[in-house]
Amino acid sequence: MIVESEAEIVDAVRxxxxxxxxxxxxxxxxxxxxxxxxxCDAILDVSRLSGIVSYxxxxxxxxVKPGTPLVEIETLLSANGQRLGFDPQDWSALxxxxxxxxxxxxxxxxxxxxxxxxxxxxxxxxxGIRAVNGFGEAFKAGGRVVKNVTGFDLPKLVCGxxxxxxxxxxxxxxxxxxxxxxxxxALRNLVPSRGPGLLKRVWSSxxxxxxxxxLPPEAAEHFAQIADCGYGxxxxxxxxxxxxxxxxxxxxxxxxPDGEPLDTGADPFRRIGSGExxxxxxxxxxxxxxxxxxxxxxxxxxxPLKEEDWSLWIADWAGQLIWRANTAGxxxxxxxxxxxxxxxxxxxxxxxxxxxxxxxxEPARAALTCAVKAAFDPLGLFNPGRMYKDV
Amino acid sequence: xxxxxxxxxxxxxxAEIVARLKALVPDGVVSDRAGLKAFDGDALTAYRQSPLVxxxxxxxxxxxxxxxxxxxxxxxxxxxGAGTSLSGGALPRGDAxxxxxxxMNRIIHVDIENRAVTVEPGVTNLAITRAVEGRGFYYxxxxxxxxxxxxxxxxAENSGGLHCLKYGLTTNNLLSATLVTITGETVxxxxxxxxxxxxxxxxxxxxxxxxxxxxxxxxxxxxVTRTLMAAFASVPDAGRCVAEIIAGGIVPAAMxxxxxxxxxxxxxxxxxxxxxxxxxxxxxxxxxxxSEVDEAIARIAGIARGCGAQVREATDEAERARIWTxxxxxxxxxxxxxxxxxxxxxxxxxxxxxxxxxxxxxxxDEYGLGFCNVFHAGDGNLHPLIIFDVMxxxxxxxxxxxxxxxxxxxxxxxxxxxxxxxxGVEKRDLMxxxxxxxxxxxxxxxxxxxxxxxxxxxxxxxxTLSACVEQGHMHVKSGRVPYPNLPRF
Numbered sequence: 061m062i063v064e065s066e067a068e069i070v071d072a073v074r075x076x077x078x079x080x081x082x083x084x085x086x087x088x089x090x091x092x093x094x095x096x097x098x099x100c101d102a103i104l105d106v107s108r109l110s111g112i113v114s115y116x117x118x119x120x121x122x123x124v125k126p127g128t129p130l131v132e133i134e135t136l137l138s139a140n141g142q143r144l145g146f147d148p149q150d151w152s153a154l155x156x157x158x159x160x161x162x163x164x165x166x167x168x169x170x171x172x173x174x175x176x177x178x179x180x181x182x183x184x185x186x187x188g189i190r191a192v193n194g195f196g197e198a199f200k201a202g203g204r205v206v207k208n209v210t211g212f213d214l215p216k217l218v219c220g221x222x223x224x225x226x227x228x229x230x231x232x233x234x235x236x237x238x239x240x241x242x243x244x245x246a247l248r249n250l251v252p253s254r255g256p257g258l259l260k261r262v263w264s265s266x267x268x269x270x271x272x273x274x275l276p277p278e279a280a281e282h283f284a285q286i287a288d289c290g291y292g293x294x295x296x297x298x299x300x301x302x303x304x305x306x307x308x309x310x311x312x313x314x315x316x317p318d319g320e321p322l323d324t325g326a327d328p329f330r331r332i333g334s335g336e337x338x339x340x341x342x343x344x345x346x347x348x349x350x351x352x353x354x355x356x357x358x359x360x361x362x363x364p365l366k367e368e369d370w371s372l373w374i375a376d377w378a379g380q381l382i383w384r385a386n387t388a389g390x391x392x393x394x395x396x397x398x399x400x401x402x403x404x405x406x407x408x409x410x411x412x413x414x415x416x417x418x419x420x421x422e423p424a425r426a427a428l429t430c431a432v433k434a435a436f437d438p439l440g441l442f443n444p445g446r447m448y449k450d451v
Numbered sequence: 452x453x454x455x456x457x458x459x460x461x462x463x464x465x466a467e468i469v470a471r472l473k474a475l476v477p478d479g480v481v482s483d484r485a486g487l488k489a490f491d492g493d494a495l496t497a498y499r500q501s502p503l504v505x506x507x508x509x510x511x512x513x514x515x516x517x518x519x520x521x522x523x524x525x526x527x528x529x530x531x532g533a534g535t536s537l538s539g540g541a542l543p544r545g546d547a548x549x550x551x552x553x554x555m556n557r558i559i560h561v562d563i564e565n566r567a568v569t570v571e572p573g574v575t576n577l578a579i580t581r582a583v584e585g586r587g588f589y590y591x592x593x594x595x596x597x598x599x600x601x602x603x604x605x606x607a608e609n610s611g612g613l614h615c616l617k618y619g620l621t622t623n624n625l626l627s628a629t630l631v632t633i634t635g636e637t638v639x640x641x642x643x644x645x646x647x648x649x650x651x652x653x654x655x656x657x658x659x660x661x662x663x664x665x666x667x668x669x670x671x672x673x674x675v676t677r678t679l680m681a682a683f684a685s686v687p688d689a690g691r692c693v694a695e696i697i698a699g700g701i702v703p704a705a706m707x708x709x710x711x712x713x714x715x716x717x718x719x720x721x722x723x724x725x726x727x728x729x730x731x732x733x734x735x736x737x738x739x740x741x742s743e744v745d746e747a748i749a750r751i752a753g754i755a756r757g758c759g760a761q762v763r764e765a766t767d768e769a770e771r772a773r774i775w776t777x778x779x780x781x782x783x784x785x786x787x788x789x790x791x792x793x794x795x796x797x798x799x800x801x802x803x804x805x806x807x808x809x810x811x812x813x814x815x816d817e818y819g820l821g822f823c824n825v826f827h828a829g830d831g832n833l834h835p836l837i838i839f840d841v842m843x844x845x846x847x848x849x850x851x852x853x854x855x856x857x858x859x860x861x862x863x864x865x866x867x868x869x870x871x872x873x874x875g876v877e878k879r880d881l882m883x884x885x886x887x888x889x890x891x892x893x894x895x896x897x898x899x900x901x902x903x904x905x906x907x908x909x910x911x912x913x914x915t916l917s918a919c920v921e922q923g924h925m926h927v928k929s930g931r932v933p934y935p936n937l938p939r940f
Contacts, residue, residue: 201894211882213622216622264566307741352567401643
């Protein structure tokens with residue numbers, strides 16, 4: 061079913077209710093291989109629900125339809141010296157998909173990029189939504205202003221919900237001024253036990269870095285400008301005017317006394333957030349967000365270079381987000397190396413069918429998850445089973 | 452508004468409920484009339500009601516036991532932090548247990564490396580900053596009542612403050628929370644996969660559960676902060692200046708507006724040294740590294756002068772502190788001038804500021820009432836204070852009608868009913884001005900997912916069919932303000 065308006069979605073969902081038809085909601089179709097495999101009776105194609113609804117650069121507010129390509133939004137904002145703060149990522153290369161990555165998909169998967177360490181994730185930027193719920197009712201939530209506590213914050217819920225709660229028809233974001241200049245530095249010869257700790261020191265400084273990633277040598281090989289980084293490289297991206305970049309560069313040298321930061325020239329963070337360096341790997345790819353307040357699991361830990369569980373990995377968000385290609389973990393039934401917070405971003409259909417894709421939930425939380433699903437979509441019409449078995 | 456009638460079947464069981472609570476929290480049950488008087492409301496002073504009984508747990512296990520009991524026995528329960536809500540979020544009910552979290556006030560863990568502090572819900576907002584400022588950090592959300600309000604209440608209300616334009620609301624600085632549900636189960640919520648339940652707990656006004664532990668983000672103290680005061684000969688000029696600063700891609704750390712009446716009140720109250728004779732003043736902070744602050748201050752000063760302002764910069768830290776103390780004292784200062792006051796809390800798109808400010812002045816004339824404007828200009832969050840005298844025939848009704856018209860105007864220009872004070876009981880019946888039946892039904896279904904029996908903080912946020920039409924405001928009745936000297940918004 062191809063729909064072009066909210067009214068058509070309402071009709072489609074009401075029909076699906078009557079016939080008990082499960083719908084796979086598809087925009088650009090670039091992320092269909094992410095999540096548990098769904099068995100749906102029909103596809104609800106929302107890609108034509110596309111375009112800018114309103115954009116007020118002077119207000120820093122943007123409202124778009126969910127099928128709007130990320131590229132279109134980026135081009136429009138960039139022409140006005142602005143951007144989306146959560147740095148939404150196109151995962152096509154990683155997932156081996158064709159098609160056009162859309163904003164609705166990026167929000168539904170919470171595909172937040174490296175700059176989220178500075179500005180926050182999709183949930184921190186989505187101010188308001190319009191959507192159609194599983195009752196076939198169009199509703200709105202949130203607002204179109206930056207400060208609003210009127211009613212429950214339902215826009216937060218749809219971020220990362222994998223389209224299991226409602227069909228989005230309109231999204232309103234706050235946008236940010238885009239600083240005029242960007243510089244990226246590599247701090248080389250840092251072993252994994254030191255790299256993330258150093259990044260956290262930079263993160264705790266007033267540099268306001270919009271990229272803080274660590275690459276072990278195997279990952280650094282994928283970047284021509286830092287291929288020769290010794291034991292590993294910490295990458296720092298700073299932004300601002302020429303004057304503020306000069307001040308920040310000097311501050312960075314103070315924080316990192318040993319070894320001159322190398323200006324990497326081209327920005328390596330685009331290829332970090334997209335996960336594309338994992339595209340050639342045949343292994344399962346996971347993305348793990350660490351506990352917010354626990355000593356870093358890197359402390360005192362040095363992974364052996366040829367360790368079987370760690371063929372390729374990178375740490376983004378100042379060490380708080382670990383991407384890795386792993387032979388262990390959910391696909392083999394072996395315990396993950398660290399803790400919960402792990403999402404299986406790419407794996408075969410068979411693996412995703414039989415293993416967890418999203419972090420398993422304790423019973424009390426799982427009960428809330430099911431109740432929330434039922435509050436939006438009691439018949440399980442939308443992407444059933446995409447997140448958890450019954451969700 | 453009429454306070455909800457108490458359920459006689461619960462009142463009849465009061466002795467039994469008190470006894471059960473005493474068994475669960477032996478040293479923390481307040482049930483005598485005099486003791487309960489201290490818990491008979493929050494900072495929405497127009498409404499006071501003694502709770503059925505008040506329980507003050509010290510541990511999350513005690514909270515869980517109390518909620519389990521309330522859930523199983525069908526007794527409504529109202530959570531309370533410091534009781535500083537301006538919207539009646541913690542207003543008790545005669546047939547409900549009031550659960551006060553103020554005794555759970557330990558800072559559990561300071562994790563500097565991960566910039567995270569884990570606290571119990573009764574820790575005050577300011578105590579978090581106090582715990583980490585010696586190491587060069589602070590907690591960014593800063594509601595003006597921060598010396599008294601608790602982090603549990605901040606999460607429930609998704610509190611803002613002066614600096615949320617740049618640093619976000621509570622929800623953007625909350626990393627994880629442990630929630631006790633009405634079934635007495637304890638659930639840890641963070642944002643590392645699965646539904647963002649943490650995101651809906653923030654700002655849920657105590658309708659979904661009780662937070663018993665939270666981890667918040669701390670920020671490095673900015674190395675440089677500079678403060679400008681821009682004095683305008685007309686209020687719309689100030690509004691234009693705000694819109695131009697935002698449109699210019701500048702994100703000030705704070706940008707606050709006060710009009711002439713408010714400036715005069717504050718001068719009389721604490722003499723911060725605001726410019727005399729101005730129709731309005733903007734107080735603007737820029738913070739960060741030196742080069743960025745210098746550039747921002749130069750550009751802001753240029754824009755302000757272009758809008759006809761006289762611009763002055765605070766020369767030292769003492770003057771900065773004085774300027775901000777004055778701003779935070781606006782509410783108690785106004786409270787001394789007028790017998791009664793209503794405070795609104797709508798947010799509007801910033802470019803609408805000149806239009807809305809002009810329209811509000813017209814409305815004040817139409818209603819024949821005085822009012823003053825003080826607000827978080829940077830994010831368009833208005834706090835008009837309507838001045839009246841409840842002893843004069845019809846003034847209360849006119850003030851309430853004026854207030855409701857202001858909120859309708861906010862919604863009409865694309866804004867919202869409340870930017871940071873919450874809906875509570877105060878703006879509950881105005882919700883249909885902003886939300887359709889379908890919108891409200893979806894929110895209420897979420898409530899049902901957490902609390903099917905509707906026992907948690909009943910009567911808040913959602914209009915009920917039987918409720919009479921209410922206005923959105925904070926009512927300060929005949930100077931009867933709790934914490935009259937507590938800085939506000």
